[in-house]
Amino acid sequence: MQIARSVEELREIRRGINGTVGFVPTMGALHSGHLSLIKEAKKQCDFVIVSVFVNPTQFLANEDFGKYPRKEQADEILCRASGADLLFLPNASEIYGSDEPSIRAPKTAGFVLEGSVRAGHFDGVLSVVLKLLNLTGANKAFFGKKDAQQLVLISQMAKAFFLPVEIVACETIREQGGLAMSSRNEYLEEAQKNEAKKLSFALYEASRLIKQNVLDSSVIKAKMSEVLAPLSIDYIEVVDRDLKPIKTVVSGGTIVLIAARIGGVRLIDNMWV
Numbered sequence: 433m434q435i436a437r438s439v440e441e442l443r444e445i446r447r448g449i450n451g452t453v454g455f456v457p458t459m460g461a462l463h464s465g466h467l468s469l470i471k472e473a474k475k476q477c478d479f480v481i482v483s484v485f486v487n488p489t490q491f492l493a494n495e496d497f498g499k500y501p502r503k504e505q506a507d508e509i510l511c512r513a514s515g516a517d518l519l520f521l522p523n524a525s526e527i528y529g530s531d532e533p534s535i536r537a538p539k540t541a542g543f544v545l546e547g548s549v550r551a552g553h554f555d556g557v558l559s560v561v562l563k564l565l566n567l568t569g570a571n572k573a574f575f576g577k578k579d580a581q582q583l584v585l586i587s588q589m590a591k592a593f594f595l596p597v598e599i600v601a602c603e604t605i606r607e608q609g610g611l612a613m614s615s616r617n618e619y620l621e622e623a624q625k626n627e628a629k630k631l632s633f634a635l636y637e638a639s640r641l642i643k644q645n646v647l648d649s650s651v652i653k654a655k656m657s658e659v660l661a662p663l664s665i666d667y668i669e670v671v672d673r674d675l676k677p678i679k680t681v682v683s684g685g686t687i688v689l690i691a692a693r694i695g696g697v698r699l700i701d702n703m704w705v
């Protein structure tokens with residue numbers, strides 16, 4: 433596995449690649465969720481680039497940019513073991529100039545759900561992803577369904593700007609008890625991890641109801657909030673694949689989403705129906 437720390441190094445290596453390029457952008461502190469994306473990329477592409485970059489522009493002023501886990505050595509070992517061919521570790525100063533334009537997330541899909549609690553977050557996400565897609569010249573880029581809204585917005589951007597890349601959606605990887613893997617799970621103490629399982633339990637409850645043909649969103653949301661109690665809920669929502677709230681679940685066209693707080697830690701999870 434090669435390592436590039438600058439744009440010039442990345443470009444130099446990119447020029448020498450023949451065959452299809454798969455790209456997995458991450459913020460590091462890699463876990464099995466990230467590794468599943470790398471393995472999928474390896475299955476589908478000849479050459480796999482992974483980036484580790486804690487992107488400052490997607491953190492709001494009051495968020496955890498400073499304390500976000502950074503584990504460069506472990507990440508390097510895990511990337512190598514998962515079959516990555518190139519690890520890109522850029523510097524913020526090279527990725528961003530000063531006072532430059534930013535991609536703006538769409539007013540609707542970008543400012544609901546996560547975007548309503550984290551206004552501006554998706555401007556930062558879309559801007560960095562566009563830069564990284566341009567730099568890597570990837571044929572396919574792999575994203576987790578775990579971050580559903582991010583995945584939808586990136587897919588919409590790729591379509592709207594005719595980007596020459598296929599966005600591939602990958603399943604959420606969970607710990608044994610159901611908790612969706614996340615680099616932010618490291619902030620949770622053991623007892624809090626137990627509480628955090630309630631997010632997945634609420635989604636299982638939604639799944640159970642839907643299988644019984646209970647398709648009314650308000651009924652599903654009410655049952656989910658019973659399962660989540662007494663956690664502090666930011667939102668429970670049932671939306672279509674464009675993130676618009678829907679009254680009735682449609683199989684193949686629905687996402688059920690949760691954001692909740694445990695202590696100071698904010699967690700998200702979702703289920704694609």
Ligand code: AMP
Pocket residue numbers: 457458459460464465466468469574575576577578579602603604605606612613614615
């Ligand atoms: P992050 O490092 O959190 O920015 O995530 C990088 C990529 O990994 C994104 O596409 C995430 O959606 C994906 N990802 C994060 N957690 C999981 C998970 N538990 N299962 C699958 N993909 C994930």
